[in-house]
Amino acid sequence: MSALKSAFKIEHRAALGDKKSSSFMGVSLEVLPEGHVLHALSRSADGGLSGAIRTALGISEIAVRFVSPGQWFIVGDAALSAAELGAMTQKLGALGIDTVDQSHGRVRIGLSGEKATRALNKGTAADLSLAAFPVGHATTTLIGHIGAHVTRTGEQSFELMVLRGFAESLWDELCEMCAEFA
């Protein structure tokens, strides 16, 4: 029986498997790896917790992203094994944080270049000026009709995180938003 089970090779199918990262004049779209997205849920809305999360997990500043009071996404390019996920869950548990795995539920898209804000503001009402939306800042917003979580990862680069089911639609929409820079 067990031999039969292991005979099935289970494959991962990326949500944007058909899409190719594309460059326009001044703006690029990138399919980011489906690594890990952990939803950290705390009872406390204390913003200082994001620092505690970073320290506990030994991860970079940009890896911990604000979602809403008491909620963060912990993001990375590497897919986690069950053991790794368990270890992280335990460390976060020590901070009073519950962890929900969203690694498959959210898909990340990179948008960068000097026209990145121009292109993105076709979709989102968020003020994307560097002063109002500094590097590391994140917000949940609508891009057109699609809800997305946007993080500024550099002066001219953003990461968009979208529900897996909407990933393809958002990608197509972003291509349209960038088309004038082709």
Add this chain to the structure above:
Amino acid sequence: MTSYRLPKGGLVDRKTPLSFTFDGKRMIGLEGDSVASALLANGQLLMGRSFKYHRPRGVLTAGSAEPNALMTIGEGGRTEPNTRAPMQELYQGLVARSQNRWPSLDFDIGSLNSLLSPFLGAGFYYKTFMWPAAFWEKLYEPFIRRAAGLGKASYETDPDHYEKCWAHCDLLVVGSGATGLAAALTAGRAGARVILVDEHARIGGGLLAETALIGGVAAPDFVASALAELASLPNVELLSRTTAFGWYDGNVFGAVERVQKHVRAPLPNVPVERLWRIVAKQALLATGAEERPLTFGGNDIPGVMMAGAMRSYLNTYGVAPGKSVAIFTTNDSGYALARDLEKAGVALAAIIDSRAEGAAPGVYSGTARVITGAYVSDAHGGKALASISVFKGGKTETLSVDALAMSGGFNPIIHLACQRGERPTWSDENGAFIVPDQRKGLTLAGSVATTNGLAACLEAGAAKAAALLGDLGFAAQASSFGTVEGDIVPAAAKPVWSIPGIKGKAFIDYQNDVHRKDIGLAVREGYGHVELAKRYTTNGMATDQGKLSNVNAIGLLAEARGISPGAVGTTTFRPFYTPVSFGALAGTSHGKHFQPVRQSPLHNWAKKNGAQFVETGLWYRSSWFPRAGEKTWRESVDREVKNIRINAGLCDVSMLGKIEITGTDAAEFINRVYSNAFLKLPVGKARYGLMLREDGFIYDDGTTSRLEENRFFMTTTTAYAAGVMNHLEFCTQALWPELDVRLASVTDQWAQMAIAGPKSRLILQTIVDEDISNDAFPFLGAKEVSLFGGQLQGRLFRISFSGELAYELAVPAGYGESVADALMEAGKEHGICAYGVEALGVLRIEKGHVTHNEINGTVVPGDLGFGKMVSAAKADFVGKHMLSREGLNDPNRAQLVGVAPLDPATTFRSGSHILEKGAAATLENDQGYISSSCYSPHVGSTIGLALVKRGASRHGEEVLVWNGIRNEYTPARLCDPVFFDPANEKLKV
């Protein structure tokens, strides 16, 4: 044809001639021309026919208020009717056509309407076309539509694309005349984020037609250097060809940018129009003022024009209005035109000034004849002006002129400021409707705030901008721009509403052909209130929304009623300021992008298994999976249903809402949001839950499993997934913030499949590592499982919607397709089939399970036989108290019941109503209706679920199913809603 282009002057590029056609006639204009200025330069004064009387009309303005010169621009899918000629930039190869004429602009049969004009006055339609009703559709409407109309839309697809975008700024400046430029320069120099919008192609507003000097340079040169400076500032965005059309909550302004409406062949990747939503911390309205026409006879004859417009054509475009010109003015602004005309060498026949005292001293030093205390009572001519009657002291004199300028004073363009409910007030001092400058987020400056003259406007723009930025924390210095020389600063005009001695038709609303007498008629017939007069006469109801006509109509109403214009008041100001194309409003949301698609992680699995998809919300769900030889959907669905009850089937249920609930009070929380008990649900178990609204009616249902002591996994219906999440967030944040509860939507994290049928365990066991026998994993079990020899972790639930032995397996979404493939492969020898929502529906109706067909917002638990799911033991849950209301416990309430036809060969449809046997088919006899129905291969006939008065106690009763729309009658019998395996023997094996 005479050329009216002057040998020099204007901001047009004389080295770049552009060829275009008007009604097929080839003409030459210049780069920098508008269609209106190019037509005038070609001597084409006749540009359109009026709406009702088909009177010949020429261009009246040089801007967006234009009521007359509306034409159709472009060809094929790019045909754009009702384009205002002064606003359309000329380009090489432009094709313009006049509208509302047949067979031609010169000879128009519709102008016979003019002869009928005694019968076409205000209220004509209301009086004449009252009855009989059938005449409306067959006679009146087609006649009116043919006779009175605007341009025709194209039936071809618009080949261009449109987009929307957002922008943010510290200061939005609307209008780029003296005030707007001064404000933008002040704010830009202070380092603030500035957006300057102007509806015209060129930035500069009135300065472009101005001959005064600013700081020693000509006004247009001042504009050019200001523009160069603004363009060099990275914090300033200049949006020309952009109309700010609306002011909305949150200080958001709507603006439409015509990105490529001035080119023949738009770049395919660039939108032709862009809809801006501009979020401004502060906005400065520098929209200026609209010149008021004067209401004399024949004031619509081609050749009669606003004085300011004539000055624009002269100074901006280098076009003379005619060979012999007269000016009719009530204020000093007319003399600026007089001066410029004389300087350009255009013969000025006379200036007719309504004021006895004439111009202020020093304003006019020209040679033209000035007739003070006089009025132009009538203009004469057909398709072009030939002469005017000047009325003074009871006597009339006729002057031969081919152009007449008029200026009746100025109306501040306050529209945006009034779009959020504010009403303007009348100022006798300014002879205009004004708004006080005291609203949050939007400030007025310049002539919109009744500031007159260039110097004062420059100063006001700079000062207001500096003050606004100071409030925002910028250290802004009001810029100064040097001395202004040669400006005529007109004092406010005393309005002249009624002109003596009129013989001809004196128009107020040019576009809707409303004339002076219509207003009098409206007052006499009891429609003197401004809102009633508007509807009765249609004044201000055309596409120009009364930009030129409203205030004149109010003035005449005031005179007729013997009250002040302030007491008459204005009609309501609403967006849009000028018309906005549907293309811009739709943006990219059309065709494939009309709405986003939400794809299940099993979408590809379904596709390769041949699914027919159905849109449910944004999801595409598989409906059924046709196989070779099946000719109808029913054949496929019947096969799927039968196979599931014999073998097994696999269905994608990923789109069900999934919410993970954690926290030390999670169990207590769930216990409060469901009506049935959840507090003591053991770890490893699932339970069906009923969620009520506060008012006691059922909101949603689903299963919730306890995975750990403080970790639950809730499922919702597909339709209410987002609604339930919102509801739960409200409950945690507002109702019970003291509970430690954390919510995460995990709908997209999991690919979830239902595996149903007697062989489902057999098939599943081939991939699940743990023992899932009935003893090890009984009905309503829920747990994490290891799959494929430890390759994957999943969540397995033993729940059933079909009444069969069934499971739902959730695996991380990226693995969903592969796992479903494996199950289909493993299940092949056991006869597994893919099934869709149609088969799912049949299986659940056979078992009497409800969905939102039944949970339709009008049912309480008792209605569906769920009375036992309302916990009496719980202290509280959402809906508990309202549920005890008398009406919700009325024994006559509709209750869930099954329905089957007496003759299995007959059928009925969902939505049909239930009548008592022998009762007449009337609404009074209605007993309820069929909420769900299908063909059941196991019963061998159509079966249905229905909500019927006292239904639960009427099993066995013969009834008549009545479909009043299709006139169908089916004798049937009410029965137990569970049609299949009522003892649930198959479920727990």
